[in-house]
Amino acid sequence: MKGLIIKxxxxxxxxxxxxxxxxxxxxxxxxxxxxxxxxxxxxxxEREYLAGGTDLQxxxxxxxxxxxxxxxxxxxxxxxxxxxxxxxxxKNSGFEAxxxxxxxxxxxxxxxxxxxxxLTCGTGTVISLALSFIxxxxxxxxxxxxxxxxxxxxxxxxxxxxxxxxxxxFLLKMNNADSVRIIALLIMTAVFIxxxxxxxxxxxxxxxxxxLITDGLxxxxxxxxxxxxxxxxxxLISYFVSTGVAxxxxxxI
Amino acid sequence: MDNYTNVIExxxxxxxxxxxxxxxxxxxxxxxxxxxFIGQNGAGKTTTxxxxxxVIRADSGEIRLFGEDVKGNAPRLREDIGVVYDxxxxxxxxxxxxxxxxxxxxxxxxxxxxxxxxxxxxSLPSKKKCGDFSRGMRMKLQIAVAMSxxxxxxxxxxxxxxxxxxxxxxxxxxxxxxxxxEDHSIFISSHITGDLEKIADEVVFIDGGRIFLKGNKDxxxxxxxxxxxxxxxxxxxxxxLIVNVQEGAFGIDVLINDRKAAAKLYPELVIDRASxxxxxxxxxxxxxx
Numbered sequence: 001m002k003g004l005i006i007k008x009x010x011x012x013x014x015x016x017x018x019x020x021x022x023x024x025x026x027x028x029x030x031x032x033x034x035x036x037x038x039x040x041x042x043x044x045x046e047r048e049y050l051a052g053g054t055d056l057q058x059x060x061x062x063x064x065x066x067x068x069x070x071x072x073x074x075x076x077x078x079x080x081x082x083x084x085x086x087x088x089x090x091k092n093s094g095f096e097a098x099x100x101x102x103x104x105x106x107x108x109x110x111x112x113x114x115x116x117x118x119l120t121c122g123t124g125t126v127i128s129l130a131l132s133f134i135x136x137x138x139x140x141x142x143x144x145x146x147x148x149x150x151x152x153x154x155x156x157x158x159x160x161x162x163x164x165x166x167x168x169x170f171l172l173k174m175n176n177a178d179s180v181r182i183i184a185l186l187i188m189t190a191v192f193i194x195x196x197x198x199x200x201x202x203x204x205x206x207x208x209x210x211x212l213i214t215d216g217l218x219x220x221x222x223x224x225x226x227x228x229x230x231x232x233x234x235x236l237i238s239y240f241v242s243t244g245v246a247x248x249x250x251x252x253i
Numbered sequence: 254m255d256n257y258t259n260v261i262e263x264x265x266x267x268x269x270x271x272x273x274x275x276x277x278x279x280x281x282x283x284x285x286x287x288x289x290f291i292g293q294n295g296a297g298k299t300t301t302x303x304x305x306x307x308v309i310r311a312d313s314g315e316i317r318l319f320g321e322d323v324k325g326n327a328p329r330l331r332e333d334i335g336v337v338y339d340x341x342x343x344x345x346x347x348x349x350x351x352x353x354x355x356x357x358x359x360x361x362x363x364x365x366x367x368x369x370x371x372x373x374x375x376s377l378p379s380k381k382k383c384g385d386f387s388r389g390m391r392m393k394l395q396i397a398v399a400m401s402x403x404x405x406x407x408x409x410x411x412x413x414x415x416x417x418x419x420x421x422x423x424x425x426x427x428x429x430x431x432x433x434x435e436d437h438s439i440f441i442s443s444h445i446t447g448d449l450e451k452i453a454d455e456v457v458f459i460d461g462g463r464i465f466l467k468g469n470k471d472x473x474x475x476x477x478x479x480x481x482x483x484x485x486x487x488x489x490x491x492x493x494l495i496v497n498v499q500e501g502a503f504g505i506d507v508l509i510n511d512r513k514a515a516a517k518l519y520p521e522l523v524i525d526r527a528s529x530x531x532x533x534x535x536x537x538x539x540x541x542x
Contacts, residue, residue: 090344
């Protein structure tokens, strides 16, 4: 099983390069923006806004908070594709035939894929948390707890997305990676809209869409454990469904 | 000492896909032998191989490897099996070194020294991406992998298809060397009957999901023959000897299943030896009549 995980990690080399590039870039941009908020142009704009010398609808620091949140989530988003990339790599090379002849059970093969997902997502989370710690030293806009909450929420969302992808790949025998990604995203979006429909309608009626974003960010920063629990449930369901289906449809997937 | 005589035993195996059915397949591969599995494309060779490796489950029937039922034991039994497909199956970005790292964490008996020795023997670079390998090199890489974990059985699915005669001969030599060990066996599927004629001890013919002939290769070649006659002579030939008849420009070719008996009964007629390919073609045409 360890061999399959190693193979999956090798096939994700491209993703690793993207992750490093996005992480370094977003880290550098965020540090520069935070320094600017302390003693640069953003700090000047904030002072002007507070003095009422500008017609901006929102405080520059508040806008910066949105941007920093996106920058913190961005690196993790690049590893959201781990599963489909690994499946695609196997499919393109015809590795399924080789895997079927290896001294491994179907369950071990599915488990290996989940472990690969945990390893990539775990590594991404740890790196993002470490960078968040550094970022928290540069600003008062967000505490380390806020940064960590955002990172853990993003990691949980990625795990939920991957759990959905896994079910789509196994249960629906979907071979097209793009369809898998789109359907998983649509399901998550639908769940979000349904669960927050009241808030969304209220914000739309009051023409205060930014409040919706602010509420969303506050939720991600402080209620990450709700998403983490949802991710754990989704992953458990996904694992049992995937192993069951893979065993039943052995040779086809 | 291993307490089995057949490395592969298939007993009344059925797999029904609706549009294709493996219909009561039964055959054995004795330990220490090379068994050729002959059939044209789509005859059911790969499906049979996938069933015997437990990659897919049969609808009914029994499959035993090394004397043990594959159900529930397949992953353990596959430790002793090296598999080579007609397509490589390894990721194109992987080098032989990468494959070694992967395989040594999969096979308990993986021997990296043996693997790198094979790479050297086959002149395969260890640091070059296998996506850049030629077809012959890819096959050799698969063979190196299949033979580097002390496998007792090689299962080869069309390993020589699409290769030039020189590489094909090289590969057959490797297989010959492998079966020098008395507990080593090979199950090789191919539609290139010439290769099997060179290497196989036993042969199993399959067409349309059914086994139509099996046995010792030499005995099959010895017993079968192509009798040449005119149209008017055909009626005098015993029907029990005739497998199938093919009309040619200069007369009629009749595949007979008992060459010695035919030679005694019809000494005036010419009876040539039949090749495995001719035997396959006559039987296939006969079953489709």
